Amino acid sequence: MSSNSRVFVARLVGLSVFDPLGDEVGRVRDVVLVLSTRLRGRGPRAIGLVVEVPGRRRVFVPMTRVTTIDAGQVITTGLVNMRRFEQRPGETSVVAELFDRPVRVLVDHETGLEPAVVEDVALEQLPSRDWAVTRIFARKGAPSRSRSGLQLRRPKGETVLVPITDVEGLHLSAAEQGAHALLDSLEDRKPADLADAIQDLTPKRRAEVTSAMNDEMLADVLEELPDDDRVEILTSLTTERAADVLEVMEPDDATDLLSELPADTVEELLQMMEPDEAAPIRRLLTYDENTAGGMMTPEPVILGPEASIAEALATVRRQELSPAVASLVYVCRPPLETPTGRLIGIVHIQKLLREPPHQSLGSILDRDFEPVTADASLETVTRLMANYNMVALPVTDEEGRLLGAVTVDDVLDHILPEDWREERHDEPDDLTGTDPASPAGLTPKGEGATRV
Template sequence: MPGPIFVSRVARLPLLDADGHPLGRVDDVVVVPAGAEPARVLGLVATVQRRRIFVNEARLGSIEASGVRLRSGTIDVQPFSQRGGEKLVLGDIHGTKVGDAFIVDVAMEESARTGFWFVVAVALGGRGPLRRRRTEVVEWGDVAAHFDTGPEYAEVAELRGMHQSDVAERIRALPPAKRRRLAELMEDDRLADLLEELPEDEQIGLLSGLDLERAAHVLEEMEPDDAVDLLGEMSEAERQRLLEAMPPEDSTPLRRLLAYAEDTAGGLMTPEPIVLRGSATVAEALATVRDPDRPMELAAQVFVVQPPTSTPTGRFIGSVPFQRLLREPPATRLEECAHADPEPVPPELPLRDVAERLAAYDALAVPVCDAAHRLVGAVTVDDVLDHVLPPGWRRRRRPHLTGEGG
């Protein structure tokens, strides 16, 4: 649905999987007020198999009259538990008195820039004897003061609008107790972004302050190669506890990566590059790389394989860089424009050789294939830089573009 969507139109809609099959029913919307700024939508509360569960906003695909459709994958059926600072639209916000009126509905809208959902407006009306009064729609900022959650949540809201590297710099300057408190209050996806910008020892310090279920959820939100680097710094017992707390579809790729040495292609790679069948078209590939949830370094090229397309895939055919996609007719099949350069590397290839392969081909990513020529992942330039830069480089203050640091 284009434009703002009122929660009253979402509540009680069917919750559908990516193929349109019903999973349950939407009950409510979870938001975090952020002062006068639009409140961030964290996700939905839904009833699935007689359980009230939380569905992360990142899993939402489309909201239509037929139901709320998920992007892909499965959902966590652990019971929903409301955290401090979170508000349920129907359970907490609906019915709040504002002047001589009451909040009777809340409108949310997807940001075209970030892809996140925010509360942008509320509808004010009457209740009881006043229910016939005319409904008035006002901006969220006009009623935000009624949902003030205190200075700590205001600070989290401020961090939400910053680049994750700047958030990491801000967090590192705080006392340990304040760091842990802000980590507790941050949304899982933002905390995952923050952890990816910190050295492993500081990642562990923040993650250890969370309960097991929350820590597992944050790891699920991290890029797999970053999550594996973090798990590799933990004791075997702690690593297994976290992996066992994850759904199998999230833990299995991590277990596979942990089987490789850290300084090899297998230890560096991500198991979730963009992978499509050879029969897919250029138009389909472009639609896939436009997904705002795709990291930019992975959206630079598409890897083409025979089915299946989840790693380890069918036989690897080749890759198509993003610029090549832009130059091809939309109906062109990917198998017609895929090429074999750079050649795939084996998972056991040492880090130095992987870096040389990337440099030799001026490539942003190189495919990793097993002995059966099945794609098992891809190593990006970003992955290599994280391992070749000197230890502690993340602790150094980034020079500002205004001239600081030369």
């Protein structure tokens, strides 16, 4: 790679990282700087990449091991230490911390320094093979709070690319910092990956990022976080915003979250919600969490027997439905909202795909199933799913009315250890890749984690 090549961090994020043999190691998620170090009049020194490897684990790859950044890929040499990345004092993550940071930039010597917000950072490799920040891409103007006070708006000024020497305040952590550029860099991530990235942020930065999310995105992230983290985030919001987010969440996930809060707080939030949105959550809160009633979703796919197969297929195609929920259609007598009229049968999605679209659901019903009652234990539900190879089970009352459905993902959440979402720091310090320069193809175990 030529010494004057310029790389923008926003374009670097998401690139695949390969070892010398051409095997993919992971994807770039961030760049780590030491702001206090300047190289030959250039900006802060870049010391490594944060790379996400399989298992959603983030590891540190020193810049000394990066041989090429070209053609949409990063190539490294030697071994990569697979110990989970933990940021050290004095280090700064570009995407997580510098994006959206308020600074002052010198665009015109006559007007002097002007307020701006960092949107990207340019790195260049020096003849010494060190990497340094050389330019800042910023948007002129200072961010302002929205009327609700929940998030910082993106400035509307023009964008400028200025040398690092014309930037002031890059090393200063702002009292208030937006998160739009950071969220833009994460927009292609799944909710579980977003939740993982948010867990790695400082509490202050986490609050800023979650405040800048829309309700739908925040709801998706809360559904993937450990209980402690999502309670912390929800209670940091205003009551009105928290109620809006709960309305967007799946009722069973919202119920799980509310069950971690004091009773008076729960009631206050339910009062702020729309009655139609709060009603299913109130019902779920009456059940023990380790019963079918406590695990079920009260909004499965429900249709009447006269509905056509075409109508059923259109319904299960809805993007907001999880695969497990969309796998079964529950055919009931009116009313068709839980608690429904009597459940008369179910139809698997595979059956829908095999029959003529104009045919009615009542003519292809599967009646050979065993529903569970709301007080059925977790063990009972798990055994039934395993015995009948089901990914979802109907939950009914004594009169056979459908109350909801327990899906396999609900069951997994309850049978996995309570801290399964938090088991991120106990992996062994494995090494991956090869080092042709080493006689045995190995390097010292700690070398992959060296920062300086």
